[in-house]
Amino acid sequence: MALVPFEIVREPAAMRARAEDLRRDGRRLAVVPTMGALHDGHLSLLRAARARADVVILTIFVNPTQFGPSEDLSRYPRDEAGDLAAARGCGLDLAFCPEAEDMYPPGSQTFVEVRALSQPMCGEKRPGHFTGVATVVSKLFHLTRPHVAFFGQKDFQQLRVLQTMARERFPRVTVVGCPIVREPDGLAMSSRNAYLTSDEHDDALALSRGLRAAQELWQNGERDPERLRGEVREVVASVPRVTLEYVSAADPLTLVELGAPAQRAVVSLAARVGKARLIDNVLLGMDVKDLS
Numbered sequence: 001m002a003l004v005p006f007e008i009v010r011e012p013a014a015m016r017a018r019a020e021d022l023r024r025d026g027r028r029l030a031v032v033p034t035m036g037a038l039h040d041g042h043l044s045l046l047r048a049a050r051a052r053a054d055v056v057i058l059t060i061f062v063n064p065t066q067f068g069p070s071e072d073l074s075r076y077p078r079d080e081a082g083d084l085a086a087a088r089g090c091g092l093d094l095a096f097c098p099e100a101e102d103m104y105p106p107g108s109q110t111f112v113e114v115r116a117l118s119q120p121m122c123g124e125k126r127p128g129h130f131t132g133v134a135t136v137v138s139k140l141f142h143l144t145r146p147h148v149a150f151f152g153q154k155d156f157q158q159l160r161v162l163q164t165m166a167r168e169r170f171p172r173v174t175v176v177g178c179p180i181v182r183e184p185d186g187l188a189m190s191s192r193n194a195y196l197t198s199d200e201h202d203d204a205l206a207l208s209r210g211l212r213a214a215q216e217l218w219q220n221g222e223r224d225p226e227r228l229r230g231e232v233r234e235v236v237a238s239v240p241r242v243t244l245e246y247v248s249a250a251d252p253l254t255l256v257e258l259g260a261p262a263q264r265a266v267v268s269l270a271a272r273v274g275k276a277r278l279i280d281n282v283l284l285g286m287d288v289k290d291l292s
C-alpha cells in the first residue's frame with residue numbers, strides 16, 4: 001500500500017518543496033535517476049529502491065550536457081507514458097520530469113567535475129560526458145533530497161564518478177550500485193539496444209561473450225590484466241562488424257589501468273555496432289554492492 005498518492009512533478013522548485021515536505025513527515029526518500037526509455041535494468045533499480053525507502057522517486061530527463069555534438073541527443077528514445085506505466089508497476093510514488101530550460105536556465109555556467117575518474121575509458125572518447133552526468137545528478141540530488149540513490153553497474157564508470165561525487169558533495173546520500181540485467185542471450189540491457197537491427201543484436205553478443213571469457217580465465221586463476229584484456233579483444237575481433245573502442249582491466253575503485261596482477265578488477269569495454277555505441281563490464285574479485 002503506497003504511503004503517498006502517485007504524482008508527476010515538472011517544476012524544479014515544486015520538486016524541491018515536495019521533497020522537503022516528505023522529509024518533514026519523516027519519510028525515507030529513494031531516487032532512481034534515468035533518461036527514460038526504461039528497460040528491465042531500470043525496473044530492477046526501482047524494485048531495489050522500493051525495498052529500501054518509503055517514497056520512490058523516478059527522474060526522467062534526457063540531459064543535454066552529457067551528449068557530445070555528434071551524439072544521439074535528438075534521436076534518443078523517448079516514451080514518457082510507457083515509462084510511467086512500467087515504473088508504476090514497480091511501486092513508483094513520484095516522477096520528476098523537468099524541461100531542459102528549467103534544469104539549465106539560459107546562461108548556466110556552473111558544472112560539477114569529478115576529475116581523475118572522468119578521464120580514462122569512456123571519458124577519453126566522450127570528453128565532457130561525465131561532467132554533464134555529475135552536474136545533472138548533483139542538481140537532481142539537490143531537488144529530490146534523497147537518502148539513497150540507485151544506479152546500474154552497466155555504466156560502471158558513471159557509478160564510480162557518482163559515488164565519488166556523492167561522498168564529496170552529498171555525504172548523507174548513499175549511492176547503491178545494482179547488478180547488470182541481461183537479455184536471456186547475454187546482451188546487457190540498454191536503452192541504446194533499440195538502435196540495433198536483429199543481425200546487429202546477434203553481432204553485439206560478442207561483447208558479453210568476450211567478458212564471460214575473461215571471467216572464466218579469472219575463475220581459473222588468471223590474474224594477469226593483459227591476458228584478461230587480450231582474451232576480450234580476441235573474442236570481440238572474431239565478429240568483424242563490431243568495432244571495439246577500448247578494452248580496459250582497471251582497479252574498480254580508482255579506474256586506473258592495471259599493470260600487474262591484482263586481487264580485484266573491472267574489465268570493461270565499449271564498442272560500436274551499427275548506429276549504437278554499447279558498453280558492458282564484469283567485476284572480478286568483488287561485488288558491486290560492496291562499492292560505495
Ligand code: PAF
Binds near residue numbers: 033034133155
Ligand atoms: O544513466 C543515465 O541514464 C544517466 O547518465 C543519468 C545518470 C540519469 C544522468 O543523466
